[in-house]
Amino acid sequence: MLRYTLKRALSLGLSLVVASLVIFFVIEVVPGDPASFMLGLNAQPDTIAALRSELGLDVSKLERYLSWVGGMVQGDFGTSYTYRTPVTEMIGDRIWVSLPLALYALTLSTLIAFPAGIYAASRRGKPGDMAVMGATQLGVAVPNFWFAMMLVLIFAINLRWFSAGGFVGWEKGIPAAMKSLTLPAIALALPQSAILARVMRSALLDVLGEDFMRTARAKGLTRRQALMRHGLRNALIPVLTIIGMQFSFLLAGAIIIEQVFFLPGLGRLIFQSISARDLIVVESVVMLLVFMVILVTFLVDLAYAAVDPRLRSRT
Amino acid sequence: MSLLSVQNLSLSIGPLPILKDVTFSIAPGEIVAVTGESGSGKSMTALAVMQLLPDSARTSGHIMLGDEELTAQSEKALCAMRGNDVGMVFQEPMTALNPLHTIGQQVAETIRMHCILPKAEAEAQAAAMLTRVGLPQDRFPLSRYPHELSGGQRQRVVIAMAIARRPRLLIADEPTTALDVTTQAKILDLLKDLVEDFDMGLLMITHDLAVVADMADRIVVMRKGEVVEQGDTRHLLAHMQHPYTKALFAASRHQVDLPSAEEGKTAILSVQNATRDYALPRTKLFAPRSFHRAVKGISFDIHQGERVGLVGESGCGKSTLTRAILGLEPLQDGSITAFGTAVAPDMPAQARIKTQVVFQDPYSSFNPRHKVGRILTEPFHLVDTPPTRAALTQIIGEVLSDVGLQPSDAQKYIHEFSGGQRQRIAIARALITKPELIIFDEAVSALDVSIRAQVLDLIAELSRRHNLAYLFISHDLSVVRSVTDRVLVMQNGEIVEQGETETVFTTPQHPYTQTLINAAPVLPDLAALSDKTETAHAPA
Incomplete structure (x- = not known):
């Protein structure tokens, strides 16, 4: 198990190095010089040159890459070209919206998907299964911003239970902050849970056809006992994979939902920075997201091994 | 009184008839082999006795375990019966065990399904049962996972699970078909021993006539869902009546007319x-x-x-x-x-x-x-x-x-x-x-x-x-x-x-x-067999 963990950790480190190289050099080739963009069309060449040297853009690419990576390791992501504030601060503000929102949505999605998937699998081909499958079909097909608008219409405008948007901040207390994240989290969770429920159902149906499920029934387990004790854990591997992918998506892909609910999240930050050619912010946020995704993949790998003893003994 | 009595069992899945009027019985301590080619309904017969048929299956007729009519039992009563009164061993030991549970958990599960026992007590019983089937604790502790065992060892675990509650009837569906001959011989010996020890009835499903002849007290020959012939093993082998039975035995001792080789020198x-x-x-991260x-x-x-x-x-x-x-x-x-x-x-x-x-x-x-x-x-x-x-x-x-x-x-x-x-x-x-x-x-x-x-x-x-x-x-x-x-x-x-x-x-x-040749089951010489029975039946 230790060897397996070390191996995964080593691959995590290598992925990070490769990712940082790719991000840095891809963004370098994107057209548009931040200094000339900031100073506008009528700027004098020497003003631009002065700004470039102030921003540290005049040294070689390799030096810039190394100082960027070196800074990140120490928690210093550099200074935003447009806002002239440390990127670390900008990310710090936003991540406390995006990360809890992603986790909130993922929890909701899992809480909806597991029972729905298990229920549908245990009633395969019966009306209950068809109802769940119909609902998930709808959930996959309808975009999350439409759910967002419906939620605002019903719960904010008509029932007035929630505010229609904005984030009150954690200093107002956890319940209040969570409350302002609830509608966005539901809007994000619904399509994700529909996908997850379908994966759960099909993974369970695959397992139900396995020989050891018949063995379990021959030992005297009821259908339900066999499903819960022997089926569920065996079906978890594909489900864990999807959960890992969904977390990554929820963290970075919530931009439309952030926009609908006026949430100051990472998605909006990255969108604004790209429009402003604020390359250092873009690089840093992308790097941070990549780090999170790779970390989640690592955790999912560890979860596989916790579920499956065959992975533990294999290296 | 017979332990298991199947009477006029018919079964269909959708419009497809699978079994027609199947009738046979098993006495305590008796080994009955149901044999026939694929599609003859052998396995369905076994599953019908376990009442583990597909949802779309329709049955008629009687399946009596002792004096209980299984076809009329509630699902709850059937769950109490499965694993407790009737145990089952399956064909494919590689997939019959849950890969995520230890062998100890899986054997103890059978025990704890049917009686309320402290965990330690159930595990002690599981350990005893595993030892009984030839997996001693010093080499095969309860904490082993199925993937750490060979096919034959896994089949022993499956058998331990099936007999953990000392059932009255054991059903073995092609228990050795997936195993090597030497392993097969050992597993068959184990099954024979267990039947004797526990005074169980054994319903053995197999297509291998040599195994049948070697193991069974009685043989039931099936074809396309019907029993074509059944009887005491020795008697049936010596005096088989039905053309299908004859054809089946003839085919399995079939001698190919191999032309003499025209070998070249090259x-x-x-x-x-x-x-x-x-x-x-690699055993270690950077080991060669x-x-x-x-x-x-x-x-x-x-x-x-x-x-x-x-x-x-x-x-x-x-x-x-x-x-x-x-x-x-x-x-x-x-x-x-x-x-x-x-x-x-x-x-x-x-x-x-x-x-x-x-x-x-x-x-x-x-x-x-x-x-x-x-x-x-x-x-x-x-x-x-x-x-x-x-x-x-x-x-x-x-x-x-x-x-x-x-x-x-x-x-x-x-x-x-x-x-x-x-x-x-x-x-x-x-x-x-x-x-x-x-x-x-x-x-x-x-x-x-x-x-x-x-x-x-x-x-x-x-x-x-x-x-x-x-x-x-x-x-x-x-x-x-x-x-x-x-x-x-x-x-x-x-x-x-x-x-x-x-x-x-x-x-x-x-x-x-x-070892290989001795382990391979062989069909007895039918001619000699029929001579012997005739002398035995001859008036003194």
């Missing part, structure tokens, strides 16, 4: 000191890779027109050797020469024409979306100028007739054929380039006895017609004995004995060969 295949290694996963030597310096020749058998148990290196001979994998040492060309993965395509192969599984070795004609002509990609149009149709027609099918079958898809016909198509595909050497890799192992007899006859006939040489690889000793001139016995990557087939089988020299 070796067409020459394997010299062949060695094949597989890399093993270690290797598993699957084939250890094997040498042999096959001459023109010679029929050679290769026997050995799973994991002995048979398949690895086959892949090397076909030039699919590189050797680490030694050489293989076929028809004067060195065999290797990068050998020229034309050099592959003269050696062809027939694989085991007639169900998965064809592309289901291609017509037979296209499947057959696949080997022609080895040829520089493949035949076209009329010539091609002619060749396809010829090989199809050669293997006993119709030229018009070329237009059909593979799902329209039975297992035996598919294996004929596989042979036709191998024949189409007019090879001189064919590798039969367990080519008849998946077939029913009567079909197997026909395919073996076909192989003999083809070798007569085309002066074919072949390497016949099988775990089934009786089959190898009937279709080969010379046999190689393989163990742990080495050839431990080789010689003329009859000599090796009658006077085996190597201890391993002797």
Whole structure:
């Protein structure tokens, strides 16, 4: 198990190095010089040159890459070209919206998907299964911003239970902050849970056809006992994979939902920075997201091994 | 009173009748074998007794366990019965265990399903049961996972699970079909012992008549969902009445009329000191890779027109050797020469024409979306100028007739054929380039006895017609004995004995060969048997 963990950790480190190289050099080739963009069309060449040297853009690419990576390791992501504030601060503000929102949505999605998937699998081909499958079909097909608008219409405008948007901040207390994240989290969770429920159902149906499920029934387990004790854990591997992918998506892909609910999240930050050619912010946020995704993949790998003893003994 | 009594059991799934009026019974301590070919309804009979039928199954008739009518029981009562009064052992030990639970958990689960016990007590009972089936705690602690055990050991775990509550009836559905002969012999002995120890009834489902004759007190022969004949083993073997029973036994002791070999002097295949290694996963992160030597310096020749058998148990290196001979994998040492060309993965395509192969599984070795004609002509990609149009149709027609099918079958898809016909198509595909050497890799192992007899006859006939040489690889000793001139016995990557087939089988020299031959169940000599029973029944 230790060897397996070390191996995964080593691959995590290598992925990070490769990712940082790719991000840095891809963004370098994107057209548009931040200094000339900031100073506008009528700027004098020497003003631009002065700004470039102030921003540290005049040294070689390799030096810039190394100082960027070196800074990140120490928690210093550099200074935003447009806002002239440390990127670390900008990310710090936003991540406390995006990360809890992603986790909130993922929890909701899992809480909806597991029972729905298990229920549908245990009633395969019966009306209950068809109802769940119909609902998930709808959930996959309808975009999350439409759910967002419906939620605002019903719960904010008509029932007035929630505010229609904005984030009150954690200093107002956890319940209040969570409350302002609830509608966005539901809007994000619904399509994700529909996908997850379908994966759960099909993974369970695959397992139900396995020989050891018949063995379990021959030992005297009821259908339900066999499903819960022997089926569920065996079906978890594909489900864990999807959960890992969904977390990554929820963290970075919530931009439309952030926009609908006026949430100051990472998605909006990255969108604004790209429009402003604020390359250092873009690089840093992308790097941070990549780090999170790779970390989640690592955790999912560890979860596989916790579920499956065959992975533990294999290296 | 009988332990299990099945009366007029009929079963259908949807519109499809599966069982018709099946009637038999089992007494305590009695071993009853239900036998027949695939599709005869053997396994469905077993599942009907367990009441674990598919949802769409409709049954009529009676299944009495003691004085309880199982068909009338509630699901709750059935769950209490399964595992407690009736235990079941399945065919495939590799998949019958939950890979995520330890063997201790799985055996203890049977116990705790049926009586309320502290965990430690259930585990103690599970440990005792595992020890009883030959898995002592010092070597096989409860914490082992199924993937750490071999097939035979897993089957012992399955048996321990099935008998943990000392059921009155044990059902074993092809319990040894997936196992090697030596393992099979041990598992069958274990089952016999357990029946005696626990005074259980054993309902054994098997297609292997030699196993049946060896194990059973009584035999039930089924065909297409009906019982065609049943009776006391010795009596039934000596006085079988139904033509199907006779045909079944005749097919399983079928002797192929193998033409005497017209051996040429030239070796067409020459394997010299062949060695094949597989890399093993590293034991430590930066440790040097270690290797598993699957084939250890094997040498042999096959001459023109010679029929050679290769026997050995799973994991002995048979398949690895086959892949090397076909030039699919590189050797680490030694050489293989076929028809004067060195065999290797990068050998020229034309050099592959003269050696062809027939694989085991007639169900998965064809592309289901291609017509037979296209499947057959696949080997022609080895040829520089493949035949076209009329010539091609002619060749396809010829090989199809050669293997006993119709030229018009070329237009059909593979799902329209039975297992035996598919294996004929596989042979036709191998024949189409007019090879001189064919590798039969367990080519008849998946077939029913009567079909197997026909395919073996076909192989003999083809070798007569085309002066074919072949390497016949099988775990089934009786089959190898009937279709080969010379046999190689393989163990742990080495050839431990080789010689003329009859000599090796009658006077085996190597201890391993002797073990193999002794472990293989054999059909008793029916003629002798019938003489004996007649004397026994003769008036004093």
